[in-house]
Every structure is written in C-alpha cells, then in structure tokens.
Amino acid sequence: MASTENSRIFLLGATGYTGGLVLAALLRRGARPVLAGRNATALAALAERHGGLDHVVVDATQPASLQRHLRRGDALVTTVGPFERLGHPVAEAAAEVGAHYVDSTGEVGFVRAVRDRYDQRARETGAVMLPAFGYDYVPGILAGTLAARRAGDAVRALDIGYFATGPLWRGISHGTRTTMRDGLTLPSPTWRGHRLVDERTASRVRGFDLRGHRKSAFLVSGTEVLFLPSDFPSLTELSVYNGWFPTLSRPLSLISAAANTLVRLPGGRPLTDVLTLPLTWGPTGGPDTTERARTRSYVVAVASTGTPGQPPLAEVHLEGPNAYSLTGELMAWAAESLVGRSGGTAGVVGPVEAFGLETLREACAGMGLAAVGRVLAG
Structure with a gap:
C-alpha cells in the first residue's frame, strides 16, 4: 500500500x-x-x-x-x-x-x-x-459480520446486542448518561424490508442468551444498519439493542413511550426533561483507570432466517475491555x-x-476484543 x-x-x-x-x-x-x-x-x-x-x-x-x-x-x-x-x-x-x-x-x-x-x-x-469508530459501533459490526458470514446465504435477520459486565452505573461517563437520556426521544433507525425505517427508541425489548442467562435489551440506534446491509444483500431485518441495564429494559421502554408522547405536546419538553432527569444522575466526568478495570464490554450478534420460533443460524459473542478503554x-x-x-x-x-475482516479481527483481538464461549453455526 x-x-x-x-x-x-x-x-x-x-x-x-x-x-x-x-x-x-x-x-x-x-x-x-x-x-x-x-x-x-x-x-x-x-x-x-x-x-x-x-x-x-x-x-x-x-x-x-x-x-x-x-x-x-x-x-x-x-x-x-x-x-x-x-x-x-x-x-x-x-x-x-x-x-x-x-x-x-x-x-x-x-x-x-x-x-x-x-x-x-x-x-x-x-x-x-x-x-x-469506537465501542460505538465497531464491536457490533465485527460480530454481525462474523455471524452473517457463518450463517451463509440463508441469513435474513441480524440482531445485535451490547452488554457489559461489572458495576456499570458508576462506570459510565456523565456524557454517556446524557446521550442515553436524549436518545430516548430520538428515532432509532432499523433495517426492515431492505430499507431504513425509523422506530421509537426502546419500542422493542429482546432477550439474548449470555453465559447461560437470559438478558433483556432495548432497541437503540447503531451504524450496523448503515453499513452491514450492503455487505449482506439477503438481509431484510437488522436491529441493534442496548442491554447495559437488563432489568431496566422494560421500564425504559415505558419511559420512552411517555417521553415521546410528552415531547410532542405544547410545552412538553420541560416535562420530558423532568421525567428523564434521573437517567443522568451519577458522578461527573468519566471513569478513571480503576473504575474502567471493573467493567468489560460484551457484544452478541444473532443471525437467523427471521422466522419466529426458528433457532439461530449463527451466533457470535465478543468480550473485551471497558467500552471507553x-x-x-x-x-x-x-x-x-x-x-x-x-x-x-x-x-x-x-x-x-x-480494513478487511481479517485485519480488523486480528487488530481487535490484539486489543483484547475476541470471541468467547459458544460460537454457534447452523
């Protein structure tokens, strides 16, 4: 080169x-x-x-x-x-x-x-x-690419979930909490029927299997929907989910519905800000080296035919360092x-x-982001 x-x-x-x-x-x-x-x-x-x-x-x-x-x-x-x-x-x-x-x-x-x-x-x-080109959204694109390639020509749907391990609330920055709050009233693009479709953030909640446990995650935006469909023309559905706080996924879905209703009303923005204010509570700044060492990133990509009740065609789990690191x-x-x-x-x-898939995968592995656990391929 x-x-x-x-x-x-x-x-x-x-x-x-x-x-x-x-x-x-x-x-x-x-x-x-x-x-x-x-x-x-x-x-x-x-x-x-x-x-x-x-x-x-x-x-x-x-x-x-x-x-x-x-x-x-x-x-x-x-x-x-x-x-x-x-x-x-x-x-x-x-x-x-x-x-x-x-x-x-x-x-x-x-x-x-x-x-x-x-x-x-x-x-x-x-x-x-x-x-x-960071934790948002390189790991999901890598995991989604690996899962779709392993699924082969039968793949029609990709679901990608972002998770974390460790005491996360103190381990995310004030900026991230503010972005999450603001994002509840912004649309989340998904790939449906071979085109981009905006959906309400957190309008859907999906479960993912992680280390023998079922974890919930809510619908969010992700650049996976912008870049992966061109690599896999057979995809008719692609959605991205956030499972950082699995037990809060359904309550956040309800908060999102209320916030999106309020924000469209005259004078509704101040009420929306009050409703979502607790999402920003926490320490200012960002996690230091010690705090970052307590949490790790975890991303799952599930490739399927898109038919309800059918088992996945392929599933890839990636685990790596703290999201900020x-x-x-x-x-x-x-x-x-x-x-x-x-x-x-x-x-x-x-x-x-x-960069090409192999170069990207090798580089990520060198940073500690690599496949873990069961790699399912149908």
Missing part, C-alpha cells in the same frame, strides 16, 4: 475525557500526534506534559481553520461533540483536503448525514472517513493504520470495508 511522506496524525479534543484516552493509546503505540483545539493554554500544557508535542490552535466550527493545517494523507481524529452540532465542519475539512478521518460519535443521525454529504467528495480526494485503542489503531495511506478504499465507509 502506497504511503504519503511526512503525513501526521492530528488529534482534536485531546483535552477532553475521550480525547485523553485516545492520546494515551497513541503515545503507547509510539505515535507523536499533533494536538489541535481552541484553548491555546490547555493545549500547550498538555503538549508539554507529553514531551513537547506539536500543537495548533484551530476553530473546529470553521472548515478553513482546519484546512490550513491538514494535508492529503494526514489522519484527523476527533472526539469533539455533540457531533450533530459541532462535527460537520471537521468532517467537511477532512473530505475537502483528502485527510483520513476518525471520530468517536455515537450519533447515528450524524453518521447518516456525513455519508450523504461527504462520501462523494472523500472518494474524489482519497480520504477514508470512519465515523463512530476500547474506544481509545480502536481510534488510535485506526489513525495509525490510515496515516500516510493512499489508494484503495476511500469515502465514508465501515470498519470492514476500510
């Missing part, structure tokens, strides 16, 4: 929680990223703490501010959200210049918009754009793999299309 000389990794958002995890992962890999952001004092202090890293002051809301520093073949990594509000200028700058792009969003609506707006330009400039490692690996890359796949793509 050809490379571009003197290409650099730019990290936007390094002074934040997720950006700090990505920076630590990059440094462990021996990379020396250029830190980018708007706070010159904070950037300089962070750069100095890590041996004098290069740093540049940019306005992430202005594509031209970023384009002045980026070159074709650079890798731009961003953790600055909310992405729907702040992410488009960053993605636009990468696509225009031909810089490869990796972000940490969990906002599927943003990913859809990035694909619609910038895919063609990225293909023209040679930029590989990888939105949502895994996100930092995934984004660092993607940036290191892309920097200087020219030729080959370009555009807004999923992780399998960008």
Whole structure:
C-alpha cells in the first residue's frame, strides 16, 4: 500500500475525557500526534506534559481553520461533540483536503448525514472517513459480520446486542448518561424490508442468551444498519439493542413511550426533561483507570432466517475491555493504520470495508476484543 511522506496524525479534543484516552493509546503505540483545539493554554500544557508535542490552535466550527493545517494523507481524529452540532465542519475539512478521518460519535443521525454529504467528495480526494469508530459501533459490526458470514446465504435477520459486565452505573461517563437520556426521544433507525425505517427508541425489548442467562435489551440506534446491509444483500431485518441495564429494559421502554408522547405536546419538553432527569444522575466526568478495570464490554450478534420460533443460524459473542478503554485503542489503531495511506478504499465507509475482516479481527483481538464461549453455526 502506497504511503504519503511526512503525513501526521492530528488529534482534536485531546483535552477532553475521550480525547485523553485516545492520546494515551497513541503515545503507547509510539505515535507523536499533533494536538489541535481552541484553548491555546490547555493545549500547550498538555503538549508539554507529553514531551513537547506539536500543537495548533484551530476553530473546529470553521472548515478553513482546519484546512490550513491538514494535508492529503494526514489522519484527523476527533472526539469533539455533540457531533450533530459541532462535527460537520471537521468532517467537511477532512473530505475537502483528502485527510483520513476518525471520530468517536455515537450519533447515528450524524453518521447518516456525513455519508450523504461527504462520501462523494472523500472518494474524489482519497480520504477514508470512519465515523463512530469506537465501542460505538465497531464491536457490533465485527460480530454481525462474523455471524452473517457463518450463517451463509440463508441469513435474513441480524440482531445485535451490547452488554457489559461489572458495576456499570458508576462506570459510565456523565456524557454517556446524557446521550442515553436524549436518545430516548430520538428515532432509532432499523433495517426492515431492505430499507431504513425509523422506530421509537426502546419500542422493542429482546432477550439474548449470555453465559447461560437470559438478558433483556432495548432497541437503540447503531451504524450496523448503515453499513452491514450492503455487505449482506439477503438481509431484510437488522436491529441493534442496548442491554447495559437488563432489568431496566422494560421500564425504559415505558419511559420512552411517555417521553415521546410528552415531547410532542405544547410545552412538553420541560416535562420530558423532568421525567428523564434521573437517567443522568451519577458522578461527573468519566471513569478513571480503576473504575474502567471493573467493567468489560460484551457484544452478541444473532443471525437467523427471521422466522419466529426458528433457532439461530449463527451466533457470535465478543468480550473485551471497558467500552471507553476500547474506544481509545480502536481510534488510535485506526489513525495509525490510515496515516500516510493512499489508494484503495476511500469515502465514508465501515470498519470492514476500510480494513478487511481479517485485519480488523486480528487488530481487535490484539486489543483484547475476541470471541468467547459458544460460537454457534447452523
């Protein structure tokens, strides 16, 4: 694979929680990223703490501010959200210049918009754009791909569930809790009848078998529905579920129904905020190293014919590090793999299309995300 000389990794958002995890992962890999952001004092202090890293002051809301520093073949990594509000200028700058792009969003609506707006330009400039390249949603795409391949031509449906082990409530960041709360009144895209269909978040609850126990999970959005159907044209149904708090799945479904009714009423937004406020309660910031070590990520993909009552065709379980730690490692690996890359796949793509299944699986295994337990194949 050809490379571009003197290409650099730019990290936007390094002074934040997720950006700090990505920076630590990059440094462990021996990379020396250029830190980018708007706070010159904070950037300089962070750069100095890590041996004098290069740093540049940019306005992430202005594509031209970023384009002045980026070159074709650079890798731009961003953790600055909310992405729907702040992410488009960053993605636009990468696509225009031909810089490869990796972000940490969990906002599927943003990913859809990035694909619609910038895919063609990225293909023209040679930029590989990888939105949502973290715990959201690389593990599910990997597990879903493995399950669908093992199921073969008979596969018609994929159900993907995200779970965790350990004392999770204190182990998730305030930002994640806020995103979960806001997400209850946003639609969740699913793949039904060979097309994207928006459904109410938590409108469905599904059970998954984990280590001999049945765990419930509620319907959420996921980029699996955007990228996997093109790889498996026989799929007529694909849904993503969150089972972080299995015992709360059905109560959350009821809260979602009430919130979505209230928010459509005149003056209903304040009432909705009060109803969902408890979902944000917990410590501020994000889990530290000790807290992250207490929880692990667990993802299940079930491939089937879609016929009720029929056993699965294939089932894949992946277990790995804490979701935040895994996100930092995934984004660092993607940036290191892309920097200087020219030729080959370009555009807004999923992780399998960008790197190939075996390369992605081996990289994830090296981070500790690998198949566990029973791997069922019909």
